[in-house]
């Protein structure tokens with residue numbers, strides 16, 4: 001008798017089991033991380049109110065789901081983060097920065113911009129050596145990260161250095177977790193053909209790297225009017241068009257040159273530097289015509305209250321600009337002029353100065369100023385599709401704030417407490433792409449004391465070289481003459497015995 005074939009051959013059973021397995025796996029979706037029990041401040045315009053909730057992060061570091069209450073029971077995660085009692089906000093965005101300048105803080109404290117440039121930068125400029133820009137950029141980027149700034153626009157410096165030194169700034173930043181838009185800068189010493197070739201070669205190299213690692217985009221750190229009315233605006237205007245680039249330019253910062261710079265507005269316009277491709281950094285002293293033109297052209301601006309206060313540059317009328325429809329982001333500028341990279345200080349400086357000027361608490365809300373340092377800055381940098389708010393599909397770049405350490409009192413209005421009561425001291429952890437990069441005062445992946453020691457030794461070498469030149473005694477030399485040198489060069493001391 002011929003064996004009857006079983007109704008469900010063994011192969012079919014295996015198939016069935018496989019299908020059931022796949023279906024149940026789909027029902028219990030797997031994510032890389034679930035953050036739960038958080039007081040969420042998303043800064044997504046569609047959910048302006050804070051709420052108690054959760055979000056999940058997929059394997060590519062993006063937010064896969066977000067909601068109030070508890071995550072669905074079917075959601076499985078490789079890691080879970082219980083954020084009970086913590087406020088979670090998006091990583092801060094600095095839309096105008098000079099990371100290499102981080103080691104030069106606290107210099108020329110009583111100088112306006114031009115005097116500060118002369119005292120804080122000029123004496124050092126001829127003493128940079130190979131490796132300095134990489135070390136200083138790394139140090140500056142980590143300083144930003146430790147204060148909760150997870151994205152920045154790096155307006156770099158390219159002034160009389162070998163091209164390789166300049167590129168160190170790009171490579172150093174690419175090796176770190178902090179996301180960035182890199183602004184290529186022309187070299188004012190070089191002729192048009194050489195600058196054009198350098199820019200073209202850089203873009204051919206850098207553009208394929210956009211979207212890989214921490215590089216969000218490439219842009220142009222425009223010289224604009226910094227070196228006089230020509231030829232840079234004309235070159236830059238042409239090359240923005242030719243290469244399809246966006247640019248950022250300092251404009252109307254120091255009050256002592258505002259009359260002269262306003263008079264040169266037509267030069268910028270005619271060069272093609274006033275349009276949707278331009279962000280003006282500082283932009284403190286525009287007249288009515290400049291404001292109208294800026295709004296009509298769709299140009300943007302970046303406000304830097306700490307730096308503007310420190311250098312006595314003035315207070316931009318942000319409510320007035322926004323009324324005209326000019327998009328406004330915020331930056332910490334270089335650490336050499338904001339000194340402390342604390343975005344909470346930056347927000348308070350801007351918010352309170354604006355309220356003082358207008359003598360109205362309604363001139364700017366706490367939500368407005370937090371939005372300006374997060375989502376509005378991302379919009380101004382044209383990277384809001386990826387960062388700036390806790391939104392499904394964007395990178396999971398977020399900060400954990402502990403309102404109890406140091407204690408900021410019971411929470412009545414979460415956003416007001418974040419803006420008015422918090423500082424970097426409340427920053428418990430910084431996450432980029434769902435990965436913790438900084439926790440409880442330490443970097444997860446970097447030996448910061450070693451990085452700092454290297455930076456301090458390099459700066460000490462430069463100071464020694466400056467002092468040998470016997471330049472007229474600068475303000476910083478006068479104050480520093482009797483202080484011990486290079487405290488940060490010393491090896492880490494062990495904790496004192498109890």
Ligand SMILES: [Zn+2]
Nearest residue numbers: 250281333334
């Ligand atoms: Zn600047």
